[in-house]
Amino acid sequence: EINDAGTGNSLYLGTVTLQTTPSGGQWQLVDGTRGGARTEDGNNGSTSSTTGTLFTDADNAWGTGSNSNRQTAAVDADFGVGATWDFYKNTFGRNGIKNDGKGARSLVHVGTNWVNASWSDTCFCMRYGDGDGVSYGPLVSLDVAGHEMTHGVTSATAGLAYRRESGGLNESTSDVMGTMVEFTAATAGDPGDYLIGERFALGNAKPLRYMDQPSKDGASANCWSKSVGTLDVHYSSGVGNHLFYLLSEGSGAKTLNGVSYNSPTCNGSTVTGIGRDAAARIWYRALTTYWTSSTSYAGARAGMLSAATDLYGAGSAQYAATATAWSAVGVN
Numbered sequence: 001e002i003n004d005a006g007t008g009n010s011l012y013l014g015t016v017t018l019q020t021t022p023s024g025g026q027w028q029l030v031d032g033t034r035g036g037a038r039t040e041d042g043n044n045g046s047t048s049s050t051t052g053t054l055f056t057d058a059d060n061a062w063g064t065g066s067n068s069n070r071q072t073a074a075v076d077a078d079f080g081v082g083a084t085w086d087f088y089k090n091t092f093g094r095n096g097i098k099n100d101g102k103g104a105r106s107l108v109h110v111g112t113n114w115v116n117a118s119w120s121d122t123c124f125c126m127r128y129g130d131g132d133g134v135s136y137g138p139l140v141s142l143d144v145a146g147h148e149m150t151h152g153v154t155s156a157t158a159g160l161a162y163r164r165e166s167g168g169l170n171e172s173t174s175d176v177m178g179t180m181v182e183f184t185a186a187t188a189g190d191p192g193d194y195l196i197g198e199r200f201a202l203g204n205a206k207p208l209r210y211m212d213q214p215s216k217d218g219a220s221a222n223c224w225s226k227s228v229g230t231l232d233v234h235y236s237s238g239v240g241n242h243l244f245y246l247l248s249e250g251s252g253a254k255t256l257n258g259v260s261y262n263s264p265t266c267n268g269s270t271v272t273g274i275g276r277d278a279a280a281r282i283w284y285r286a287l288t289t290y291w292t293s294s295t296s297y298a299g300a301r302a303g304m305l306s307a308a309t310d311l312y313g314a315g316s317a318q319y320a321a322t323a324t325a326w327s328a329v330g331v332n
């Protein structure tokens with residue numbers, strides 16, 4: 001397959017390079033270097049639509065940096081797919097969502113004023129809303145691209161059921177890996193943080209989620225309790241997100257890339273972080289080796305301890321921190 005490097009003028013990341021496919025004197029937004037991943041215009045169709053119009057361009061320079069040009073959001077979505085593909089490949093040796101080398105489709109401009117994005121196993125595609133234009137812009141940020149593609153990875157691996165505690169763990173897995181994509185891409189426009197959706201929050205609007213202290217969103221759980229599984233999965237995910245923050249960065253206050261965090265533990269303990277790369281390796285090994293469709297938070301702890309043993313040894317600092325951090329979110 002022939003592939004060319006194009007230029008994208010994105011909404012959130014300035015000028016980026018995109019891999020595109022020449023066809024009939026034009027270029028298509030199809031990335032032959034990442035499994036033929038394609039980016040389409042959803043034409044503001046229904047949020048369950050599965051078909052769009054493939055973006056094509058006459059000079060291989062895409063978007064204008066403004067959302068008034070329909071290609072602009074497509075540039076961000078396409079770049080996010082590439083960043084997520086590269087993260088999984090370079091970090092875990094995973095070759096695409098199903099580890100079969102096949103790229104997914106992305107549909108941008110889905111729905112009308114839709115403040116959401118989603119993944120579907122059925123169409124093997126992501127859909128992105130444009131936001132309401134008041135509190136939120138288009139949801140085509142790196143953390144959301146990584147979040148949605150990770151739903152496909154979870155489905156292809158542990159298969160965490162999207163309800164009760166396993167559903168919270170499923171959602172948290174997407175926030176964790178979406179955050180890792182953002183940090184790993186390390187772009188000047190979005191250098192990495194433990195917030196979800198901050199890049200498209202407008203004015204004083206809040207990010208969608210805070211991993212250091214999930215309750216800052218007004219609804220998510222910081223700590224496990226026996227009723228946590230009755231929350232919406234985007235709120236019970238707080239337990240897993242808090243665990244990941246504590247295991248990565250440790251408890252207490254910290255500023256990173258200009259963002260301030262404060263992560264108190266649920267049991268008054270002090271947690272020393274092991275760094276997000278080690279935390280993500282442990283998480284991914286648990287996801288792909290130990291967790292199943294019905295894994296609860298207690299099972300998540302057990303699986304991550306097994307994963308830490310495999311990767312670092314039972315006597316390692318990484319193993320000890322995994323145990324301390326899970327206890328710090330109330331999972332003993």
Ligand code: ASN
Nearest residue numbers: 116117118119147148171
């Ligand atoms: N944005 C949501 C998510 O990926 C869509 C949903 O509720 N499934 O979790």
Ligand code: ZN
Nearest residue numbers: 147151171174
């Ligand atoms: Zn999700």
Ligand code: CA
Nearest residue numbers: 143195196197
């Ligand atoms: Ca983020």
